[in-house]
């Protein structure tokens with residue numbers, strides 16, 4: 001018989017009696033546990049551990065998660081640092097001055113990688129991820145614009161931000177939470193990427209800035225920052241409006257410096273005033289770390305910096321949360337030391353190689369047409385070829401792949417092109433050539449299954465398939 005509530009436990013609170021039973025027979029584990037109210041009694045740690053552990057294994061396998069951009073593997077030395085430092089709160093800078101100093105070194109390293117004109121005059125911070133890093137980039141733009149407008153005696157009640165419709169959701173949040181009008185430049189079949197075309201129709205005196213994305217979430221492509229900046233130069237010449245760029249380099253901020261060093265997208269472009277990245281994406285650190293850096297100290301209004309003294313000392317802080325983990329900061333620095341420039345380059349190039357190996361073979365399969373190849377960041381997307389089949393969709397394929405553990409998401413393209421369904425793979429450090437080959441075989445099998453299930457192949461001579 002099922003026990004439905006903890007109050008029916010055989011042993012009540014007598015832990016010693018319960019301990020005599022093996023783990024899988026103890027109270028709680030072999031029964032129904034309280035889920036939505038805190039249990040009245042404690043339970044043995046082994047039992048609680050086993051319950052939580054067993055429930056968590058129902059999650060997908062992180063190593064087969066090709067949906068996420070976020071790090072799913074670090075080496076054993078990184079794991080050791082994590083285990084040694086998970087108790088550090090990054091805000092306790094006075095108590096943990098070494099962690100604080102390392103944080104500063106990390107964003108200075110980023111500033112240098114991104115070609116800040118004077119690395120001694122930059123400012124930056126770690127964040128929880130790119131989402132709050134983007135909020136800060138946006139807030140600095142907004143505050144700068146407000147200060148300028150106030151000085152000119154002009155109203156500051158209608159700020160707007162210009163960005164591609166394909167932005168990551170954090171930018172919609174920024175505009176919503178901070179009352180900024182989002183002016184989305186739509187994705188069209190002719191201009192799938194935001195490239196500055198028609199930009200003059202979107203900007204005006206209330207524009208706080210323009211966002212350019214290095215590594216669009218939907219397809220991995222880079223928006224051409226230099227071209228967007230050139231368009232803003234033209235606009236300034238015509239109208240006098242001096243509009244700055246924030247680059248969302250959530251992914252590309254850690255790829256381009258190593259693998260596309262010639263590409264000018266960073267502080268080499270004078271209009272770029274701030275850049276964010278996710279340390280937990282291609283910075284190769286476990287979830288919980290992002291970075292934002294400003295071109296120079298002048299680009300960050302001093303009014304956004306808080307000075308806190310109650311932990312001892314005068315501590316300037318620039319963050320939305322107060323407490324957050326410090327371990328990820330140390331892991332980021334570990335990676336910088338461990339890998340160095342050449343190590344990062346090889347890891348990222350390895351992921352790019354696997355991404356292009358996958359995209360080449362997926363692009364050759366009869367049902368698919370590539371949207372991108374994985375030669376910017378190691379992320380690419382494809383769609384079903386027009387007319388291949390109306391019997392199955394990429395959502396069906398995603399479901400079939402999930403049966404064998406592979407998480408390869410299908411999703412609609414951004415607004416305006418949302419009837420286009422894409423499927424995407426994010427290749428990360430740890431996705432080997434062999435795993436990629438296993439995935440290609442599985443895709444071939446599942447496409448054949450879907451084709452067989454839904455009817456004859458549409459055209460003579462078209463065979464789904466991968467061989468190598």
Ligand SMILES: *Cc1c(COP(=O)(O)O)cnc(C)c1O
Nearest residue numbers: 129130131168170217248250278
């Ligand atoms: C992932 C991503 C974000 C959000 O980053 P988090 O680190 O997950 O908060 C923002 N912008 C882009 C382009 C992204 O890819």
